[in-house]
Amino acid sequence: MTDEADSEQQTGRTGRAAKTNARPGPPVGLLDRRVFVAAGVVFAVLMAFSTRYGLHADELYFLDSARHLRASYVDQPVLAPLLARVSLSLFGVSEAGLRLWPALAAAGTVVVGGLTAREFGGARRTQVLAAVATGIMPVLLGGAHLANTTAYEVLAWAAIAFVVVRIDRTGDTRWWLAVGVLVGVGAEFNHLAAIFGIVLLAAVLLGPARRTVADRRLLAGAAVAVLLVLPDLWWQAHHDWAMFTMTRALNAKNGGPGNILTWIVGQAAIAGPVVLTVWVAGLRFLWRSGRPLWRCLVISYAVLFVVFAVTTGAQIYYLGGLYVCLLAAGAVARDGWLYERPDRLRGLRMGMAVSAAFIAVLVLPVLPPSQVGWTYGVNTNSGESVGWTQLVGTVRQVWNGLPPGQRADAVIFTADYGEAGAINELGRGTGLPTAVSAHNTDWWWGPGNPHATTVVAVAPGPDHAPGYTAYLRRYFRDVRAAATLSNPNGVHNVEWGGHVYVCTGPRRPWGELWPELRHYG
DSSP: OOHHHHHHHHHHHHHHHSOOOSSOOOOOOOOOTHHHHHHHHHHHHHHHTTTSSOOOHHHHHHHHHHTTOOSBOSSSBSHHHHHHHHHHHHHSSOHHHHHHHHHHHHHHHHHHHHHHHHHTTOOHHHHHHHHHHHHTOHHHHHHHHSSSSHHHHHHHHHHHHHHHHHHHHHOOGGGHHHHHHHHHHHHTTOTHHHHHHHHHHHHHHHSTHHHHHOSHHHHHHHHHHHHHHHHHHHHHHTTTTHHHHHHHHHHHHHOSGGGHHHHHHHHHHHHOGGGHHHHHHHHHHHHHTOOHHHHHHHHHHHHHHHHHHHHHTTOGGGGTTHHHHHHHHHHHHHHHHHHHSHHHHHHHHHHHHHHHHHHHHHHSSOSOGGGGGGGTTTOOTTGGGSSHHHHHHHHHHHHHTSOHHHHTTEEEEESSHHHHHHHHHTTTTTTOOOOEEOBGGGGGGOOSSTTOSEEEEEEOOTTTSTTHHHHHHTTEEEEEEEEEOOOTTOOOOTTTTOEEEEEEEESSOHHHHHHHHOBOO
């Protein structure tokens, strides 16, 4: 079947099935199979590097959360910990098993990139360009290497934008139900998907799109999204709306005028500087199209760009999922210009190849662990994936050095969730007790033995936990640094130079101190 015949059949089906826009969208052809090849390559690369180094602090936290399954958590909804629980059941504590899911999400995002270019009327070569440009985005490769929420968030945003593009092209408003599902499921991975959904809904209802595609199906899609996030809202309502306290803490750390420039420059970095002109052309293409829903995507991007720049500028990846749509639109917009002169296409391909290689070194564990120090200032993920086994060994030495009678009334308390996760996952079965922490959701799991008289405290290095000795002395009469944290690769990460303390003589019972120790960030 030819591309034209396939396009005619699809146009006929959508025209008979649903409400039609005043101006028909561009015809679409078959999806190029090379899009799936690009997705397969991304998946293979991610899995090939999945067992290098070790688990990241966030992943250790998610594994710990998986053993405390709840309807939600302080800093993320339930679905990512739920996938971690599935990984524990299938593979145990395994880097490859845990990272399988984000690698699949990344492959799916590449396919969505190709599909979106197709929805814009892109030829097969354009679909492949969009897929490859998506596949080498730093936010995709770096985010999908780790099993936190980033890979799922990027996929959710990309899929939402794809369906919105399709609604405008076909006029088939039944797809609003799919948007509702994607927003709801995406929000159960990361709350940012709900923010995107709310801004997009406002753009539709307050603009020209209201006259063409806003009907009862739009409201039904919004209702579906709300229903899907009710478990999260229920948990938050019963836990002091902790996500808002967490958000304020993150904004205080990452937002403000000082980080606005970081945000602006960072937008070129997360999609890749080589394709900067492509996604900028995509913005122009969407706006000049005159199509109301496509313009809603531009408005949503602009609103969120400003909101995130002001509130959480240092978190430059928050808009990552929208760049999939912009790259697809830009690939279509630049297609004629690129193929007008072969040297332009060769230059872009060469630039993308060099960029992909450099990005891989920055965001994937390509280098030996001892050589990742120079990448740490740009991307901390690799550096935060080394040294956990040594940390657990150090804590075990201190713990075993306590007299048996003292250990009977002791707990292990960590300053952050990564340390607690490392002890609880990597130290499982080694004789260590379950570690507790007052960081984020860990605090809600309790202090362990509320009558403990000895606390073995673990804290990061002085750059990340300044004055921690003095902090502990506010609660204990005797605080002794029993060991110093390091790693054999010499990576000066968060834990480097930290200490394991033995704290005795609590000024009040440990259980009474617990409410004062909670901290989010």
